[in-house]
Amino acid sequence: METFLVTEKDGKETVVATEQASPGDVVEYRLTYQNTGEQPLSGLVITGPVPANTAYVGGSADTKVDAAFTVSIDNGTSFLAEPVTREVKDKDGRTKNVTVPPSDYTQVRWQPKGSLQPDQEQQYRYRVKVQ
Numbered sequence: 607m608e609t610f611l612v613t614e615k616d617g618k619e620t621v622v623a624t625e626q627a628s629p630g631d632v633v634e635y636r637l638t639y640q641n642t643g644e645q646p647l648s649g650l651v652i653t654g655p656v657p658a659n660t661a662y663v664g665g666s667a668d669t670k671v672d673a674a675f676t677v678s679i680d681n682g683t684s685f686l687a688e689p690v691t692r693e694v695k696d697k698d699g700r701t702k703n704v705t706v707p708p709s710d711y712t713q714v715r716w717q718p719k720g721s722l723q724p725d726q727e728q729q730y731r732y733r734v735k736v737q
Contacts, residue, residue, distance in 0.1 A: 607637050608623065609623070609636075610623055611624040611627060621634060630735070632734070632736075634666075634732070634733045635734070637652055637730045640725075640727040640728075641723060642725075643724060646722065646724065647722040648720075653682070662714065663708070668730075671720075673716040675715070676715045676717075678712050681712045690706040691704060691706065716730050
Protein backbone atom coordinates (compact mmCIF):
# COMPACT_ATOMS: atom_id res chain seq x y z
CA MET A 607 0.00 0.00 0.00
CA GLU A 608 1.36 3.39 -0.98
CA THR A 609 0.49 6.60 0.87
CA PHE A 610 0.15 10.03 -0.73
CA LEU A 611 -0.57 13.50 0.65
CA VAL A 612 -3.27 15.36 -1.29
CA THR A 613 -3.15 19.16 -1.31
CA GLU A 614 -5.10 21.76 -3.22
CA LYS A 615 -3.97 25.27 -4.07
CA ASP A 616 -5.70 27.69 -6.42
CA GLY A 617 -8.06 24.90 -7.52
CA LYS A 618 -5.18 22.63 -8.54
CA GLU A 619 -4.71 19.29 -6.81
CA THR A 620 -1.25 17.92 -6.02
CA VAL A 621 -0.57 14.35 -4.89
CA VAL A 622 2.89 13.48 -3.49
CA ALA A 623 4.23 10.39 -1.72
CA THR A 624 4.39 10.77 2.06
CA GLU A 625 5.06 8.84 5.24
CA GLN A 626 3.44 11.30 7.64
CA ALA A 627 0.40 13.54 7.85
CA SER A 628 -1.08 16.10 10.22
CA PRO A 629 -4.64 16.76 11.39
CA GLY A 630 -6.68 18.20 8.54
CA ASP A 631 -4.54 16.55 5.83
CA VAL A 632 -6.11 14.35 3.17
CA VAL A 633 -4.22 11.12 2.50
CA GLU A 634 -4.71 8.88 -0.53
CA TYR A 635 -4.02 5.17 -0.22
CA ARG A 636 -3.16 3.16 -3.34
CA LEU A 637 -3.33 -0.60 -3.28
CA THR A 638 -1.65 -2.16 -6.32
CA TYR A 639 -1.82 -5.86 -7.17
CA GLN A 640 0.08 -7.67 -9.90
CA ASN A 641 -0.25 -11.27 -11.01
CA THR A 642 3.31 -12.54 -11.38
CA GLY A 643 2.14 -16.13 -11.87
CA GLU A 644 1.23 -18.01 -15.01
CA GLN A 645 -2.47 -18.58 -14.20
CA PRO A 646 -5.35 -16.10 -13.83
CA LEU A 647 -6.25 -15.22 -10.24
CA SER A 648 -9.93 -15.09 -9.34
CA GLY A 649 -11.87 -14.55 -6.16
CA LEU A 650 -9.71 -11.61 -5.09
CA VAL A 651 -10.88 -9.47 -2.19
CA ILE A 652 -9.12 -6.12 -1.76
CA THR A 653 -9.60 -4.56 1.68
CA GLY A 654 -8.23 -1.21 2.81
CA PRO A 655 -8.26 0.08 6.38
CA VAL A 656 -9.56 3.44 7.53
CA PRO A 657 -6.98 4.00 10.28
CA ALA A 658 -7.82 5.33 13.74
CA ASN A 659 -7.97 9.12 13.88
CA THR A 660 -8.93 9.37 10.21
CA ALA A 661 -12.27 9.56 8.38
CA TYR A 662 -13.03 8.08 4.98
CA VAL A 663 -13.64 10.77 2.35
CA GLY A 664 -17.01 9.89 0.83
CA GLY A 665 -16.93 9.12 -2.88
CA SER A 666 -13.14 8.84 -3.02
CA ALA A 667 -12.93 5.10 -3.77
CA ASP A 668 -11.66 4.63 -7.31
CA THR A 669 -10.53 1.84 -9.61
CA LYS A 670 -10.63 1.05 -13.33
CA VAL A 671 -11.52 -2.54 -12.45
CA ASP A 672 -15.11 -3.78 -12.70
CA ALA A 673 -15.55 -4.54 -9.00
CA ALA A 674 -18.22 -4.51 -6.31
CA PHE A 675 -17.46 -1.86 -3.67
CA THR A 676 -18.56 -2.32 -0.06
CA VAL A 677 -17.70 -0.74 3.28
CA SER A 678 -17.57 -1.78 6.91
CA ILE A 679 -18.72 0.19 9.94
CA ASP A 680 -17.80 -2.56 12.42
CA ASN A 681 -14.07 -3.10 11.88
CA GLY A 682 -14.55 -5.71 9.18
CA THR A 683 -17.13 -7.96 10.80
CA SER A 684 -19.54 -7.19 7.95
CA PHE A 685 -19.42 -5.29 4.66
CA LEU A 686 -22.36 -3.51 3.05
CA ALA A 687 -23.02 -1.63 -0.18
CA GLU A 688 -23.49 2.12 0.08
CA PRO A 689 -25.54 3.84 1.32
CA VAL A 690 -25.15 2.07 4.63
CA THR A 691 -28.05 2.41 7.07
CA ARG A 692 -28.57 1.41 10.67
CA GLU A 693 -31.53 1.30 13.00
CA VAL A 694 -31.71 3.86 15.79
CA LYS A 695 -34.39 4.73 18.30
CA ASP A 696 -35.67 8.27 18.39
CA LYS A 697 -36.51 10.10 21.61
CA ASP A 698 -40.00 8.56 21.58
CA GLY A 699 -38.58 5.03 21.38
CA ARG A 700 -39.55 4.49 17.75
CA THR A 701 -37.07 2.68 15.54
CA LYS A 702 -36.00 4.30 12.30
CA ASN A 703 -33.28 3.79 9.71
CA VAL A 704 -30.63 6.47 9.31
CA THR A 705 -27.85 6.71 6.75
CA VAL A 706 -24.39 6.15 8.21
CA PRO A 707 -21.98 8.95 7.23
CA PRO A 708 -18.80 7.92 5.37
CA SER A 709 -16.79 9.26 8.31
CA ASP A 710 -18.01 6.20 10.29
CA TYR A 711 -16.54 3.68 7.84
CA THR A 712 -13.76 1.51 9.28
CA GLN A 713 -12.73 -0.37 6.13
CA VAL A 714 -13.36 -0.33 2.39
CA ARG A 715 -13.44 -3.38 0.12
CA TRP A 716 -13.48 -4.22 -3.57
CA GLN A 717 -14.33 -7.61 -5.07
CA PRO A 718 -13.28 -7.71 -8.73
CA LYS A 719 -15.83 -9.42 -10.97
CA GLY A 720 -13.19 -10.82 -13.33
CA SER A 721 -9.82 -12.49 -12.98
CA LEU A 722 -6.42 -10.87 -12.65
CA GLN A 723 -4.57 -12.20 -15.69
CA PRO A 724 -0.85 -13.10 -15.71
CA ASP A 725 1.35 -9.96 -15.87
CA GLN A 726 -1.73 -7.78 -15.32
CA GLU A 727 -1.83 -5.08 -12.64
CA GLN A 728 -4.82 -3.58 -10.83
CA GLN A 729 -4.91 -0.48 -8.66
CA TYR A 730 -7.46 0.59 -6.06
CA ARG A 731 -7.50 4.04 -4.41
CA TYR A 732 -9.32 5.80 -1.62
CA ARG A 733 -8.84 8.83 0.61
CA VAL A 734 -9.08 9.61 4.30
CA LYS A 735 -8.91 12.86 6.23
CA VAL A 736 -6.68 12.97 9.29
CA GLN A 737 -8.61 14.02 12.41
